[in-house]
Amino acid sequence: MGRKQKVYLSLGSNLGNRLANLQKAIFRIQQSAGNILDISSVYKNPAIGFEGDDFLNIVLSLLTPLEPKTLLDLLLQIEQDFGRVRSGNGYSSRTLDIDIIYYGTEVINNDYLVIPHPQMQHRNFVLKPLSDIAPQFYHPVLQKDTRNLLQECRDKSSFVKTKLKLFKDRSGLFSQLQLIAIEGNIGAGKTTLSKMISNDFNAKLVLERFADNPFLPKFYEDQSRYAFPLEMSFLADRYQQFMDDTSQFDLFKNFMVSDYDIFKSLIFAKVTLQAEEYNLYRKVFSFMYKEVRKPEIYLYLYQNTERLLANIKKRGRDYEQKIDPEYLEKINRGYLDFIKSHPNQNSIILDIGELDFVNNAHDYEFILNKLEDNILSLNI
Numbered sequence: 001m002g003r004k005q006k007v008y009l010s011l012g013s014n015l016g017n018r019l020a021n022l023q024k025a026i027f028r029i030q031q032s033a034g035n036i037l038d039i040s041s042v043y044k045n046p047a048i049g050f051e052g053d054d055f056l057n058i059v060l061s062l063l064t065p066l067e068p069k070t071l072l073d074l075l076l077q078i079e080q081d082f083g084r085v086r087s088g089n090g091y092s093s094r095t096l097d098i099d100i101i102y103y104g105t106e107v108i109n110n111d112y113l114v115i116p117h118p119q120m121q122h123r124n125f126v127l128k129p130l131s132d133i134a135p136q137f138y139h140p141v142l143q144k145d146t147r148n149l150l151q152e153c154r155d156k157s158s159f160v161k162t163k164l165k166l167f168k169d170r171s172g173l174f175s176q177l178q179l180i181a182i183e184g185n186i187g188a189g190k191t192t193l194s195k196m197i198s199n200d201f202n203a204k205l206v207l208e209r210f211a212d213n214p215f216l217p218k219f220y221e222d223q224s225r226y227a228f229p230l231e232m233s234f235l236a237d238r239y240q241q242f243m244d245d246t247s248q249f250d251l252f253k254n255f256m257v258s259d260y261d262i263f264k265s266l267i268f269a270k271v272t273l274q275a276e277e278y279n280l281y282r283k284v285f286s287f288m289y290k291e292v293r294k295p296e297i298y299l300y301l302y303q304n305t306e307r308l309l310a311n312i313k314k315r316g317r318d319y320e321q322k323i324d325p326e327y328l329e330k331i332n333r334g335y336l337d338f339i340k341s342h343p344n345q346n347s348i349i350l351d352i353g354e355l356d357f358v359n360n361a362h363d364y365e366f367i368l369n370k371l372e373d374n375i376l377s378l379n380i
Contacts, residue, residue, distance in 0.1 A: 004034065007062045007071065008101040008134060010117070010126045014047060014055040015095045020376040021082060022056060023166050023173065025096055027372075028078050033071060034064030036168045040129035045159035048125075052093040057159075058166060059101065059129040068103050072113050075100070101126065105140045116141060124155045170368065171201045173375055175254035177296045179206075179246060180371070181261040184301035185331050186323065187311035192358060193301065193367070194259040206245040206258035208238065217319035219272075223327075227272040231281060235265045239288045246293045262292050267334040271327070297374055298347045300339060305329050307353055348374055 009029070013021040019042070030036045040059045047055060064071060075098045082096040101117045108115040116139055120126050127150040130137075136145045144152075167173045174180075180197070184190040191207060198205040215230040242262050249256070266289075269281045303311070305328045312320050339347045348370055355363040 004063050004065050005104045005106075006037070007034075007064050007103050008059060008130065008137070009062060009075070010057065010059050010097075010099045010101050010120075010129075012055045012057040012097040012125070013095055014053045015083075015093050017376065018056040019164055019166075020373065021096050022058060023376055024372070025078060025082065025098065026060065026166055026168065027170065028081075029060075029062065029075075030168055032078075033066060033074055034062050037061040037063055038133040039166050039168065040132035042162045042164040042166060043125060043129055043159050044162050045125045045157060047093065048155075048157055050092055055125065056162070056164070057125045057129060059126065059133060061133055068100070068106070068108055068113055068115065071103075072100065099126075101130065102137065102140075105138075107140055121149050122153065122155055124150065124153050124157065125159050127153055128159060128161075170372060171254055173372065174201050174203070176375065177255045178249075179256045179258065179293055179295040180297045180299065181258045181295035182299045182301065183259075183261055183264060183335065185303060185308055185328055185335065186320065187308045187315070188301040188303045189311065189352065189357070190301055191259040194257050196357070196364065197257050197368075202252075202254045203257040204245075204250045204253040204255070206242070206256055206260075208258075208260040209241055213237070220319050220322055223272060227274075228277045228281070231265065231269040231272060232284075234268070235281070235285060235288065238262050238265055239292070242292050258295070261295060261298060262289065263338060264335075267338055268331065271330045271334055294345075296346060296378070297371065298339070298345055299371065300335055300347065300349050302332065302336075302349055302351045302353070304353050305332070346374065346378070 011022055011025055015021075022042070026036065026039065038061045043057045044054050045057060047053065066074065079096050079098055084094050084096050099117050100113070100115055101120050103115045106115060117126075121139070121142060127146060131146045131150055135147050138145050139149060142149070180203075182190045182194050194205060194207065197203060213230070213233055215226050215233050219226040219230045238260070239262060242258075246256060246258070266282065266285050269278055269285070273281055305325050308328050309323075309325060312323060336349070339345070339349060350367065350370060352367075355366065357364040357367055
């Protein structure tokens with residue numbers, strides 16, 4: 001592999017979810033083109049030379065091992081993957097536009113590529129974000145730095161520096177959250193997924209601790225007798241644990257990910273308790289629920305009953321082996337009813353019946369993409 005070169009790229013979007021387009025493009029560039037060093041602020045400016053929605057524009061610096069032609073081909077492919085069609089018939093709206101501004105201090109002029117970009121000195125929507133990260137970089141042809149080029153630029157079209165923020169990788173994006181709650185039925189895989197996300201993105205792991213609950217094995221033997229003490233015991237434990245685990249942030253972690261949300265107590269109680277017991281339980285629960293931290297993202301992993309039973313059998317907990325399939329179906333319905341009755345909660349329902357996110361990297365990536373899309377939608 002040859003010497004790595006520092007490259008400056010301009011990215012813009014004025015179609016669809018513009019911020020998400022830019023963020024996802026950054027992730028693709030980081031993944032396939034090299035190491036992103038800096039990202040400018042996000043600027044908004046009107047379309048120039050055609051009628052269209054406002055653009056969001058940035059400039060980033062990249063340390064890449066790729067030769068100029070290889071880099072160009074990769075960036076064109078990324079544009080195409082984002083739905084960009086280069087017609088050659090003038091300017092038009094686009095989901096994604098990526099231009100190579102500088103490739104080190106090299107000067108290139110051939111049939112397929114001109115570097116430095118021949119129009120950059122005429123575009124303040126390029127020069128302003130470039131000045132954020134490379135104010136003293138000298139144009140190898142014009143022999144002027146970015147600040148001078150910006151001062152001399154005759155482009156007086158308006159642009160606004162936004163408060164939007166973009167990140168080099170998912171760890172930075174996910175760190176904008178405080179808490180993700182991953183929920184699901186018994187055997188859905190919520191603990192496994194929580195551990196994977198915690199390991200991959202430096203998150204504080206908040207796990208439900210109930211293995212030593214003395215009522216749980218008895219409940220599976222005689223539900224009517226042990227339902228109320230079991231649910232009250234779970235509620236007390238979950239409340240104390242959740243308050244302890246989420247009340248303080250770990251300064252060395254980016255965010256928190258939990259394999260449960262305390263509202264599950266009410267979902268299970270509604271399935272297992274008699275009406276009088278449930279009404280009493282709900283009163284106690286309501287006092288506690290007001291005090292706990294609510295997640296910014298509530299991810300529900302839906303599994304059909306057959307798959308749940310297979311997972312339960314596979315993990316081999318003796319007291320779970322006699323779980324009634326109808327009980328699992330009621331729990332599933334309880335979760336879905338809860339989500340429907342809380343429309344203001346930021347919920348994701350993900351059917352993972354055909355996914356194996358533990359052994360299949362593509363399936364895991366699918367889930368991460370769903371979380372990524374959701375986080376970006378919060379910033380529109």
